[in-house]
Amino acid sequence: MKSKLFTPALVVVACLLGYGTYLGLKVAPTEATMGDVQRIFYCHVPSASTGFTLFFLNFIASVVYLWKKSPKADAWAVTTAEVGVVFCSVVLVTGPIWARYAWGTWWVWDMRLTTTLILWLLYVSYLVLRRSSEAGSSSVLAAALAVFAFLDVPIVYMANRWFRTNHPQPMIGTPNLDPRMAHVLYVNMIAFLFFGLLIAWFRYDLERVSQKLAALHIRRAAGGGASLAVLPAMFLEAGHVNPNFYLYGAYFAAWGIYIGYLLFLMSKLRKLHQEEREMRVS
């Protein structure tokens, strides 16, 4: 069932991402004051919304795990946390690049920046906990930590009210956002969401494989490796914009992180293959 759906999903995500980036870099109108650097927005905001969605899914999966103790929920929890951290890293890298241009400084201790950074720290500590705890208890401990992390986020956000905020106010659904820009943003948000879910799916298959090490599943998960083919398409689009160090810096950094993560997944897949072969021999 899954392996049949995976290839069409891959094609859809590739088209959506390509189309979204094409819109973001070429079709969207140039912003009046910031110029083309504003186009980082079409990569930054969708990554943020996808990352937060994944963290929310992590919370749901953790609660389901604490309740039902199903290994599937546990696999979803680790998957969404890990992929969420990747998307959140992209947000934390592209944001300062934009800020250096727009505000003249890489970082300010502003409400949204601080919240995102703490969110990132929380889920990194979640992954560290998973790594360093004993196999049996790790899922339960991690699920408990996920509940804390999820509760902490709104509290951090409110706690930061005492600091003045520099971050642009949210514009989605307000008349301040040019409708053409809004269209591009929505396409990108959907594209990134599907991209995130696709990687999560791939990662989930891997997690299930390492839970069971069954040959059938390894073959199925291998299809996910093809999602790497999505990425080079993105760079073809970047041709006709005013060359700008910050804009390219942000896009290359973002895709560098995504590709790096996918390469990491590929190496993990190879290791699983090897383990499976060794098991068959012995």
Added chain:
Amino acid sequence: MSLGVARLTSVNVRKDLRLEWRSRDVFNSMLFFALLVVVVFSFAFDPSAEESRRMLGGLIWIAFLFSTTMALNQSWARELRNGVLDAYRVSPAPPEALFLGKCLGNFLFVLLLECLMAPLFIIFYNLRPLGPVWQLVVISLLGTWALVVNGTFFAVMSIRTRSRELMLPLLLLPVSIPAVLMMVTATTAVLTGESSPVPQLKFLAGYCVVFTTTCFLLFDTVLNAE
């Protein structure tokens, strides 16, 4: 049943206090560590009275946060020796009593530490708060509880991992950031006398309620995680 929990809690607290009274190893190292932080910061920044009012809120809570972390690790590590924790797990005693007892014990240690350290801050940093001093007492009560309740919970989580003591700060610090932020801004507000710490205190109280509830709900699960 509720009477049973109260009695068991008090037994746990008394046991912890007696152990600590006889060995004093945790409290001495906490006190000495906090003292070192104060002295090192004083050397590093050499602040004037006006500057120290601005930075001391942060410094006080950093010193207490780190020394609390030391104490928390020890408080559970003690239960691992002779399999006390496993004995507790198989006994019919409610785990909430154990958790509450540990929290109260640690709370008392950290409060005592704060009382002993307060004169040192005044001496080393020429401190004279400009706002009402009683508010500092409320801040320290709420702030200490916020640190201790989460800290006790994450300490029991971290002793179940391979790297034990190393895990606690990694888990505790990110979750505690909003509480630390509130304690620091509230303390600075009282020290400089520029604004009222009441909104931060309300927030801190809310934080304590939310996380105390969560800790109690999840403690059983974490204690028995296999």
